[in-house]
Amino acid sequence: MRILHVIPSISPLRGGPSRAVIDMVAALRLQDVDAAILTTNDHGPGLHPDLVTGRWQWHQGVPVLAFPRWSPPVAALREFAFSPALSLWLARHLKQYDLLHIHALFSYPSTSAMVQARWAGVPYILRSIGQLSPWSLAQSRGRKRLLLRLIERRNLNQAAALHFTTTAERDEAAALGLAPPSLVLPLGVRGPDPLAAPAAVRKPSTPVRFLFLSRLHPKKQLEKLLEALALLQRQRPEASWELAIAGDGDPRYVTALQVQTRELGIDTRCRWLGFVEGDEKWRALGAADWYVLPSAAENFGIAAVEALAMGTPVILSPEVAVAADVARAGAGLVCASDPEALAMTLSTALVRPSLSMRTSAFNLAESDFSWSTIALQLRDAYRQVLPPSAGR
Incomplete structure (x- = not known):
């Protein structure tokens, strides 16, 4: 079973979603799922210092393929993370994968990957990372409403499943009346090396x-x-x-x-x-x-x-x-x-x-929130949405 995870950025500056996809892929690979990440070299205002572009590399223990990100000078589109090279590579290699797991909405890598998957008939699961909540949809509201009307609602409705990390996230998105089934599965935590990061001894006299x-x-x-x-x-x-x-x-x-x-x-x-x-x-x-x-x-x-x-x-x-x-x-x-x-x-x-x-x-x-347990459940979810002829 070959699964390609697509996310606009794996920069730690982007917070939890970037960290989670790396840990998710690492946990899936321990469950014999051939999982990899397709992303850009986004690093907040700059470029990711640890990612080469245009070729596969091992990054934090998982295979990653990154392509250059271009940010337009228009403020409203600055976070859209255009990456034509990513789209071109995906067009050539998409059918080598059984399923795409897309992370994020309203961003060029995710949006274009869903469009290409629809055209190619390759199933995909979308994890919206909270972007369907009322609070999130109210930010840059005009741009998001336009994108939903033009393309994202179609992307959402043709997903094999929508991945929510909590029931609260699922319930917030319910108001949109989306068609695909919901998969509620939390994220996990890959804890520290106990020798490298011991817990501090808290003294009663300290603040x-x-x-x-x-x-x-x-x-x-x-x-x-x-x-x-x-x-x-x-x-x-x-x-x-x-x-x-x-x-x-x-x-x-x-x-x-x-x-x-x-x-x-x-x-x-x-x-x-x-x-x-x-x-x-x-x-x-x-x-x-x-x-x-x-x-x-x-x-x-x-x-x-x-x-x-x-x-x-x-x-x-x-x-x-x-x-x-x-x-x-x-x-x-x-x-x-x-x-x-x-x-x-x-x-x-x-x-x-x-x-x-x-x-x-x-x-x-x-x-x-154990990744080993969550990865097993996610592997089973992939098998449920894959067509019978796909690799399992």
Whole structure:
């Protein structure tokens, strides 16, 4: 069974979806699925430093073929990631694969791959990475409505299945009345090397550490977390806490956030770690008492699950799709993202999480978000949508 995963970018700067597709393909290959990745050399504003273009290479343990990305100078199309060379290669080699697994909408590599698969009669599954949620569709609304009307709705309706990572994501997309069957299957976490990234020993005398680890983007609502912490400081001036902020984003936006911390009077309690990955990321997750994400919309929340895998409880807004799992398992706290409600929850969190909650966090990651289990289920899903003559 040959499966080609198509995604606009595997840059770590693009967040969870890029990380997830690499881990997904690695897990599938351990289940005897011949899976590979087709992508571009996108790396945020620049080009991916570790990807060559135009030839296959092994990248983080999986086969990857990347082609150059061209970003038009028009702001509305800058993220569309044009890659004519990718489309040309796909036209020549598409029928060598039994099925395409497409990741993302409203981007040239994904959109063009679905069009070509339809024309060639090759089945495909689409993982929309949350782009069918009302919040996402409201961003750049005019462009997305036009693309849906002209091409993406046809792409969606002719998919063999739509891959959602949570029931909440599936339910949000239901309003669009799409035809294909739904596959609800979460993402997994490939944890750290325990020797390379040991969990920190938390001393009772040190400040309670809150960690925000994510792309620095308005959707993540870091501004509200900063406002909540300023409110907490006014209400509990004697409390000992700090906020570690790990991530990167548009420089103007990051500067505005830093200015906000100074204006709120909490800048001395905030530590800006910048973009972290690999062992450094796992150490940051392990050193935190609480991972906090008050996002406005999150179809999954992979960084939150990575925190759970380190035994670090999480504080999430209900809009983070895994929040329901966290609440069910007692692996953290769920609260509204408005500053008043968030400040109240953060005040409760000044008492460090119990050993029982930490254990629940770790157990939830192990039981529900294991890549080995998820890869087996995904392999079975591929077999169900493949025609009888396809390789199995």
